[in-house]
Amino acid sequence: MPEVKVKEGEELNGLGFMLKDLMDRNLINPQKYKAVKNMKGRVVIKESGTGVAITLSFREGEIEIQNGAVDKRSAYMEASFKNLAGISSGQIGPVRALLTGKAKVRGNLFKLLKILKTLIPEE
Numbered sequence: 001m002p003e004v005k006v007k008e009g010e011e012l013n014g015l016g017f018m019l020k021d022l023m024d025r026n027l028i029n030p031q032k033y034k035a036v037k038n039m040k041g042r043v044v045i046k047e048s049g050t051g052v053a054i055t056l057s058f059r060e061g062e063i064e065i066q067n068g069a070v071d072k073r074s075a076y077m078e079a080s081f082k083n084l085a086g087i088s089s090g091q092i093g094p095v096r097a098l099l100t101g102k103a104k105v106r107g108n109l110f111k112l113l114k115i116l117k118t119l120i121p122e123e
Contacts, residue, residue, distance in 0.1 A: 002027045002037070004056075007066035015047050015084070016054040020065050022088050022119050027063075032118050037061045041074030041108070043115055048078050048104075056115065075107035075115075088119045 004020045004027070006012055012020060027033045039058040046053035046069060053069040069076075079087070083102040086092035094116040097103040105112055 002033045002061070002063070004063045004065050007064055010066055012065065013052050013054070013067050015045070015052050016065050016067055019045065019054060019056075019088070019119065022121070023063070023065075026118050026121060035114050036063070036118055039111060039114065041111060042070055042072065043107075043112060044069040044073050044076045045084070046076070046078040047081050047084060049080055058115075073107060075105065075109065075112040077103055077105045077112055077116075079103040087116060088121075090120045094120075 004023045006020065036058060038061070040060070041058055043056045043058075044053055045056070055066050055068060055070045055073070057064045057066070079097065079102060083092060083097060087094055087097050087103065092102060094113055098105055098109075
């Protein structure tokens with residue numbers, strides 16, 4: 001079973017803990033794991049109100065999460081806690097969040113959308 005690993009020596013912040021838990025539960029679904037298993041790169045997700053950020057690193061089927069934002073990244077998303085929660089609960093679609101300005105993004109949008117789909121629970 002795929003699992004998001006925490007970077008060695010780190011204790012995740014609240015945002016990281018929430019996203020790791022969601023991804024661990026959703027990656028049990030083989031289709032969701034297949035969508036990201038061959039991805040390479042780093043994605044930063046930042047909560048705009050507090051500035052808390054996490055980085056997800058993807059390489060050869062392994063996913064690692066760490067606190068903070070790295071400088072070299074493939075994609076970046078920033079949103080309020082309310083909007084991050086809405087996206088991860090499925091109440092706000094990722095594309096809608098981007099198009100309505102509820103989330104700000106930079107970098108590889110295709111990669112970011114694939115990752116966001118792994119955060120949304122099965123219906």
